[in-house]
Amino acid sequence: MRPAGLSRDKRFEAEALxxxxxxxxxxxxxxxxxxxxxxxxxxxxxxxxxxxxxxxPGTNIRAWLHTILYRVRTxxxxxxxxxxxxxxxxxxxxxxxxxxxxxxxxxxxxxRALDGLPEAFRTAVVLRDVQELxxxxxxxxxxxxxGTVMSRIHRGRALMRAALGGRKP
Amino acid sequence: xxxxxxxxxxxxxxxxxxxxxxxxxxxxxxxxxxxxQAEAERELRARLKALPPPTPSAxxxxxxxxxxRRRPRAATWLLPMAxxxxxxxxxxxxxxxxxxxxxxxxxxxxxxxxxxPAQLWSGNPARVAxxxxxxxxxxxxxxxxxxxxxxxxxxxxxxxxxxxxxLYYSNGDHHLSLFLVPGPVRDxxxxxxxxxNFVRLLRVGGTTVGLVSEEEEYVEAFRRALSTTVAWDxxxxxxxxx
Numbered sequence: 001m002r003p004a005g006l007s008r009d010k011r012f013e014a015e016a017l018x019x020x021x022x023x024x025x026x027x028x029x030x031x032x033x034x035x036x037x038x039x040x041x042x043x044x045x046x047x048x049x050x051x052x053x054x055x056x057p058g059t060n061i062r063a064w065l066h067t068i069l070y071r072v073r074t075x076x077x078x079x080x081x082x083x084x085x086x087x088x089x090x091x092x093x094x095x096x097x098x099x100x101x102x103x104x105x106x107x108x109x110x111x112r113a114l115d116g117l118p119e120a121f122r123t124a125v126v127l128r129d130v131q132e133l134x135x136x137x138x139x140x141x142x143x144x145x146x147g148t149v150m151s152r153i154h155r156g157r158a159l160m161r162a163a164l165g166g167r168k169p
Numbered sequence: 170x171x172x173x174x175x176x177x178x179x180x181x182x183x184x185x186x187x188x189x190x191x192x193x194x195x196x197x198x199x200x201x202x203x204x205x206q207a208e209a210e211r212e213l214r215a216r217l218k219a220l221p222p223p224t225p226s227a228x229x230x231x232x233x234x235x236x237x238r239r240r241p242r243a244a245t246w247l248l249p250m251a252x253x254x255x256x257x258x259x260x261x262x263x264x265x266x267x268x269x270x271x272x273x274x275x276x277x278x279x280x281x282x283x284x285x286p287a288q289l290w291s292g293n294p295a296r297v298a299x300x301x302x303x304x305x306x307x308x309x310x311x312x313x314x315x316x317x318x319x320x321x322x323x324x325x326x327x328x329x330x331x332x333x334x335x336l337y338y339s340n341g342d343h344h345l346s347l348f349l350v351p352g353p354v355r356d357x358x359x360x361x362x363x364x365x366n367f368v369r370l371l372r373v374g375g376t377t378v379g380l381v382s383e384e385e386e387y388v389e390a391f392r393r394a395l396s397t398t399v400a401w402d403x404x405x406x407x408x409x410x411x
Contacts, residue, residue: 012237020230021222028223038229045233110216128182129217135184146184154178157210 012052016045019062022131023069029126030073032115040076044069063137066127070141113163121156128153170196177203181210262330263353265370268379270363271328275335276346276381277364279326285337287322297323297336306334306349309374309395314338316390318345333379338391345387348379371395 023044027037048055048068055064114122127138138149170192179185180193197204261267279286289300297320298308304325313320318338326335326348334349354370354377361368367388369380373395380388 009237013234017230017233020233021225024225024229025222034223034226037223038225038232041225041229042233042236046236049237107216107220110220114217125217129214130220130222132218135179135182150175150179150184153182154175157178157213158174160213161209 008052012049015061016048016052016065019065020045022062023065026066026123026126026131027069027073029114029130030119030123040069040072043072047072060133060137062131063133063141066131066133066137066141070123070143109164110160113160116163117156117159121152121159124149124152125156125160172196172200172203174203174206177206178210181207181214263355265354266361266363268350268354269361269368269370271330272333272346272348272350272379272381273363273366273368275326275328275333275348276344276366279324279335279337279346280344285322285339286324287337288324290322292320294320301334301349306351307376308334308349309376309378311336311347312391312394315394316345316387318343318387318390338387343382343384343387345380345382345391347391348381350377350379 020041024037024041027040027044028034031037031040044065048065051068055061114125117125124138124142127133127141128135133141135146135149138153139146142149176185176189176193177197180190180197185193197207289297291297291300292313294311294313298311301308301323311320315338318340321337321339323334323336326333331350331352333351336347336349338345338347350370366381366383367385369388369392371378371380371392378395380391382388
């Protein structure tokens, strides 16, 4: 249901803008630098504002905003003549069950392991584990089948566990 | 079932089909490796979720709000600019130099071909008028000949912005085009020489007539012939009005 009596601008401010920090979180993990992340978020909100009539009220607006964020990101790559890293590994990557003490270590290790992932895996992991989107929502955001989402999250986590586990003998 | 690490990931995320849970849970109970994977992924998820979120600069929200507000402002200056462009195009469309240039180009195009591309061959003005009028063009009284050039036929020619009736007058290598021009034409008083041809636009009985020839004397002969019948030259009307 569309709240009656609220102008389009006011609805956008009330519904979309509160997710600015969440979008910045994803943008920062994607770009790994604050400047690019802020530009990405600004462009995302501008496009979202223009496309706001296409948003179905009652659906997950954070997922919708992430769809636009991802499109802005891939468009930027297209303009630059390259594509985000979409490394697809054969098999599952190193099958390392990380020792519990490594997983319990400080956040710096964790961020380094996350940043070390190819962007396609990193984005999938962030959308799931940080933004807590469902597989279906992630599939819509990335424009890929659910099986690919599952595979990217799995490989992303496996690589992270390997990186974290690899630090300790 | 055998080990399926991707399915274990989906299980951890609660993304597995409900029907598959019992089978996978039975497998986990029996397989320490998959159990360890599930445990490690849960742990990793919890740690990622607990990471302090990156914080944007204090200005980001203000920048975003400002960029949203700029949008309608952009439209307010774009709109008059677009309207101005449309007005300019409409103005250019009716401007004598623009019309004259198009007629001159069409004259060269038709007479430049080895055989005149006529749709109708006739030296009879009444018959030519009837042919065009049956196709919706009103034709003023047109001469059978002037300055030694005779009517030979005609056709419809497409210009950039309109379709004109094109009447051919010829005598050997000497030619004149008489155009019946629909639509707006302003300031018909000026004589122009686009593309090296002599072009004269006249108002004849409510119709705009364009005369085009390589030679000035033919244009003048036809102008006289037209204005001594039912015609009046807007040039003169303008001058009298002034």
